[in-house]
Amino acid sequence: PDQQLRNFFSLNHLDRASEKRKDKDWLQAKISDETSQFLLLSELKPFVLPIKDKTSKWRYRLCWLDHNKISSHLTSDTVILFLGIDHSSSQSLFAIDVSGKEESKFKDLQPEGSFMVPFPGSLQMEPSDAGIFAEARSMMDWLERYKFCATCGSSTDITEGGHKRVCRNQECKSNKGIHNTAYPRTDPSVIMLVISADGKRCLLGRKKQFPAKMWSCLAGFMEPGESIEDTVRREVEEESGVKVGRVDYHSSQPWPFPASLMLGTIAYAKTEDIKVDEDEMEDAQWFRRPEIVQMLTHQHPQGLYIPPEQAIAHQIIKSWVRNTASSNL
Amino acid sequence: PDQQLRNFFSLNHLDRASEKRKDKDWLQAKISDETSQFLLLSELKPFVLPIKDKTSKWRYRLCWLDHNKISSHLTSDTVILFLGIDHSSSQSLFAIDVSGKEESKFKDLQPEGSFMVPFPGSLQMEPSDAGIFAEARSMMDWLERYKFCATCGSSTDITEGGHKRVCRNQECKSNKGIHNTAYPRTDPSVIMLVISADGKRCLLGRKKQFPAKMWSCLAGFMEPGESIEDTVRREVEEESGVKVGRVDYHSSQPWPFPASLMLGTIAYAKTEDIKVDEDEMEDAQWFRRPEIVQMLTHQHPQGLYIPPEQAIAHQIIKSWVRNTASSNL
Ligand SMILES: Nc1ncnc2c1ncn2[C@@H]1O[C@H](COP(=O)(O)O)[C@@H](O)[C@H]1O
Ligand SMILES: Nc1ncnc2c1ncn2[C@@H]1O[C@H](COP(=O)(O)O)[C@@H](O)[C@H]1O
Ligand SMILES: [Mg+2]
Ligand SMILES: [Mg+2]
Ligand SMILES: [Mg+2]
Ligand SMILES: [Mg+2]
Ligand SMILES: [Mg+2]
Ligand SMILES: [Mg+2]
Ligand SMILES: [Zn+2]
Ligand SMILES: [Zn+2]
Numbered sequence: 001p002d003q004q005l006r007n008f009f010s011l012n013h014l015d016r017a018s019e020k021r022k023d024k025d026w027l028q029a030k031i032s033d034e035t036s037q038f039l040l041l042s043e044l045k046p047f048v049l050p051i052k053d054k055t056s057k058w059r060y061r062l063c064w065l066d067h068n069k070i071s072s073h074l075t076s077d078t079v080i081l082f083l084g085i086d087h088s089s090s091q092s093l094f095a096i097d098v099s100g101k102e103e104s105k106f107k108d109l110q111p112e113g114s115f116m117v118p119f120p121g122s123l124q125m126e127p128s129d130a131g132i133f134a135e136a137r138s139m140m141d142w143l144e145r146y147k148f149c150a151t152c153g154s155s156t157d158i159t160e161g162g163h164k165r166v167c168r169n170q171e172c173k174s175n176k177g178i179h180n181t182a183y184p185r186t187d188p189s190v191i192m193l194v195i196s197a198d199g200k201r202c203l204l205g206r207k208k209q210f211p212a213k214m215w216s217c218l219a220g221f222m223e224p225g226e227s228i229e230d231t232v233r234r235e236v237e238e239e240s241g242v243k244v245g246r247v248d249y250h251s252s253q254p255w256p257f258p259a260s261l262m263l264g265t266i267a268y269a270k271t272e273d274i275k276v277d278e279d280e281m282e283d284a285q286w287f288r289r290p291e292i293v294q295m296l297t298h299q300h301p302q303g304l305y306i307p308p309e310q311a312i313a314h315q316i317i318k319s320w321v322r323n324t325a326s327s328n329l
Numbered sequence: 330p331d332q333q334l335r336n337f338f339s340l341n342h343l344d345r346a347s348e349k350r351k352d353k354d355w356l357q358a359k360i361s362d363e364t365s366q367f368l369l370l371s372e373l374k375p376f377v378l379p380i381k382d383k384t385s386k387w388r389y390r391l392c393w394l395d396h397n398k399i400s401s402h403l404t405s406d407t408v409i410l411f412l413g414i415d416h417s418s419s420q421s422l423f424a425i426d427v428s429g430k431e432e433s434k435f436k437d438l439q440p441e442g443s444f445m446v447p448f449p450g451s452l453q454m455e456p457s458d459a460g461i462f463a464e465a466r467s468m469m470d471w472l473e474r475y476k477f478c479a480t481c482g483s484s485t486d487i488t489e490g491g492h493k494r495v496c497r498n499q500e501c502k503s504n505k506g507i508h509n510t511a512y513p514r515t516d517p518s519v520i521m522l523v524i525s526a527d528g529k530r531c532l533l534g535r536k537k538q539f540p541a542k543m544w545s546c547l548a549g550f551m552e553p554g555e556s557i558e559d560t561v562r563r564e565v566e567e568e569s570g571v572k573v574g575r576v577d578y579h580s581s582q583p584w585p586f587p588a589s590l591m592l593g594t595i596a597y598a599k600t601e602d603i604k605v606d607e608d609e610m611e612d613a614q615w616f617r618r619p620e621i622v623q624m625l626t627h628q629h630p631q632g633l634y635i636p637p638e639q640a641i642a643h644q645i646i647k648s649w650v651r652n653t654a655s656s657n658l
Contacts, residue, residue, distance in 0.1 A: 004575060010556040018552075018567060019608065135554030142553065145503070145510060146479040153477035153484070163552075174474070179587055180516050181474060184553050187509050188517045188590055223347075223492075224471065224513050224588055225464030227339040228581040238347060246333060249578035252557040258508060259553055261517055279348065 007253035007264075008123070008310035012131030014084025014093060021082050021161035030092040031080060037064035039083070039095045039132075041140050042103050045115040046133055051126065059124040062132060063113040064093070070109070073098060081139050082161025083132060095136040097144070119257055123310045130310075138256040139163070142184045145258075149174055150181050189260045190231045191219035192267040193316045194242060196286060202320060203240060203269065204306070205276075205284040213303050215295065217313040218284070219262070232267050240284040241275030244268065250319060253312040264312045266320060292321060336582035336593075337452070337639035341460030343413025343422060350411050350490035359421040360409060366393035368412070368424045368461075370469050371432050374444040375462050380455065388453040391461060392442045393422070399438070402427060408472050411490025412464055424465040426473070448586055452639045459639075467585040468492070471513045474587075478503055479510050518589045519560045520548035521596040522645045523571060525615060531649060532569060532598065533635070534605075534613040542633050544624065546642040547613070548591070561596050569613040570604030573597065579648060582641040593641045595649060621650055 020026050030036055039062055040047035048060040074080070079097040086093055098106065103115050116122070122133055139162060149156050149167035151174040156165040164182050167174045174181045194203035204215040220235030222228070229247040236244045250264040276284050287295070294300040296318060307313045349355050359365055368391055369376035377389040403409070408426040415422055427435070432444050445451070451462055468491060478485050478496035480503040485494040493511050496503045503510045523532035533544040549564030551557070558576040565573045579593040605613050616624070623629040625647060636642045 004558060007556060010559060012554055016552060016563065131554065138553035145508060148477060148479050148482035150475040150477050150479045153482045179474060180514060185509060185514055186517055186551055186553055188515055222515055222590065223345060224467035224515055225341055225583045225585060227336060227583060229333060230339060234345065254554045254556060256554060261551065
């Protein structure tokens with residue numbers, strides 16, 4: 001019964017050790033520990049190795065380097081992020097930011113290694129590494145983009161192995177009471193497959209930036225004061241003009257570009273007429289189940305397709321197709 | 330079929346008009362429109378009226394004031410937040426920040442009005458007003474706490490009726506590409522009722538700050554790179570030592586103190602032994618269903634109780650009690 005769908009980017013088996021990482025001495029000891037392993041990130045590109053096994057579905061894995069190899073690259077201002085403990089190997093894993101350094105220099109450490117442009121490359125990463133990459137990329141982006149205190153504009157210091165920032169201005173109210181400016185940010189967004197009232201069709205859209213012939217679920221960021229279900233209703237109406245009633249949760253997926261949490265749902269339409277939001281969308285249309293099956297299996301006569309299995313949109317669409325398999329749609 | 334649980338703080342029927350609010354002229358016209366209505370917030374306390382109807386379950390409603398009444402309080406630096414359009418009355422609703430002004434002065438506008446300390450007062454607010462308050466409070470907190478650009482430390486300007494900030498430094502990379510520093514922040518957190526492997530007990534905890542005798546679900550913030558289900562497993566293990574397998578989504582709730590999105594779940598334990606996280610929790614214990622029923626109905630012999638119905642914790646616990654009603658637990 002605990003077999004649940006685990007979306008791509010969420011297979012991270014590390015123990016984040018959120019208590020231990022608060023302890024500066026423990027962290028320092030782990031950074032210098034000869035068993036600890038380091039992932040390099042240059043401008044958010046991870047240092048990866050090719051997977052040569054031709055039977056593997058995946059093309060890349062993360063390249064881990066031990067303290068010996070990277071110590072000459074550590075300076076007092078290098079950003080070191082604690083990722084977690086891998087209990088299977090008893091190793092502590094870190095990511096370090098090497099942005100600005102000459103990327104080719106790191107070839108000396110591992111001749112087969114390279115810095116990979118993460119999108120769409122990370123979709124070809126071995127899934128349990130992709131989960132670690134998701135943590136590393138979203139955290140490193142936050143460390144890079146949130147250097148200043150949003151409350152007073154002062155500089156901040158990194159603590160807790162990269163999982164918190166503290167304003168240097170002691171008078172700043174970010175140093176008192178309950179608030180969120182010190183912590184990494186995660187943006188909840190909804191993504192939904194809208195089903196027609198007769199149950200026979202689903203609504204897909206094309207954002208302007210999509211590759212030609214790709215269609216996907218509608219999606220949008222949550223706003224303050226909304227429930228998941230309300231955001232689904234608002235975004236579907238904004239983007240397509242269709243009104244939605246019931247909304248059922250499907251699964252969730254971290255999407256580290258830069259820090260989204262995708263909340264996947266199936267939504268039930270109360271109306272049919274489509275009015276596309278021309279600012280965001282190129283088009284939105286109802287598709288019958290047989291056509292969706294063609295799109296899912298790359299057998300569509302006009303070559304239309306949906307995102308790959310690594311995307312939660314694919315999983316939601318596949319669920320609907322499966323759950324309607326025995327009906328005569 | 331579209332009858333779904335709507336948690337407190339999520340009954341906001343306003344049209345947020347996310348396209349229209351980008352149009353400065355439209356906004357300016359609405360601000361000066363004599364039909365528009367304004368909610369005052371002083372240090373995040375809403376200006377409210379008492380509900381005198383003794384048959385009502387609720388004690389407060391929001392006090393709306395029209396442009397005439399508040400115009401003398403508007404200065405060039407007053408923060409004006411567009412909340413949305415109420416289509417039932419064709420009015421545009423706004424919140425304005427009057428922090429720092431003498432609160433008693435506003436009594437002249439409405440002698441029965443008062444600024445209410447929002448917690449726990451807002452739990453006594455008429456639910457559809459509480460939904461609008463949730464939007465207003467979390468947005469106003471963001472406008473107040475995120476005045477500076479986190480990327481470069483410069484000042485920012487408010488745009489889109491308060492729903493976006495733009496860095497004044499034109500060279501700043503927050504003015505290019507995809508990122509999130511410009512947008513209001515919502516912090517996804519999980520809250521979970523953990524059920525024992527035999528299905529007969531559930532796990533409740535006491536945080537150190539809880540009022541005496543109150544027990545509730547465990548809860549915690551999501552971290553970057555996690556799915557909802559993984560956060561539930563991590564937080565339950567951190568706070569109680571119990572290992573969780575399957576996790577089922579229940580419902581979601583905005584919690585505007587300051588900007589949480591509570592993701593309610595039911596989680597199924599794989600182990601029993603409890604090891605309380607002494608830093609965060611005072612205690613955690615398994616409770617049998619009959620005792621939960623006593624706590625839910627305020628009939629517990631020692632006076633133990635759970636949070637009120639306005640809290641998602643209450644709704645999750647009630648669901649479990651209901652769904653196990655016909656079994657002999
Ligand atoms: N956290 C965020 N990150 C990026 N864009 C956001 C965010 N919140 C709101 N937006 C806006 O949402 C638009 C995308 O629309 P949608 O995903 O449908 O909500 C972007 O172009 C932004 O204007
Ligand atoms: N966005 C956030 N807002 C407030 N506290 C946070 C946030 N993210 C992490 N925390 C930390 O989480 C602690 C509460 O623990 P928990 O709710 O169990 O995750 C707080 O005391 C903070 O140290
Ligand atoms: Mg969208
Ligand atoms: Mg949107
Ligand atoms: Mg949208
Ligand atoms: Mg936590
Ligand atoms: Mg907690
Ligand atoms: Mg916790
Ligand atoms: Zn500060
Ligand atoms: Zn800036």
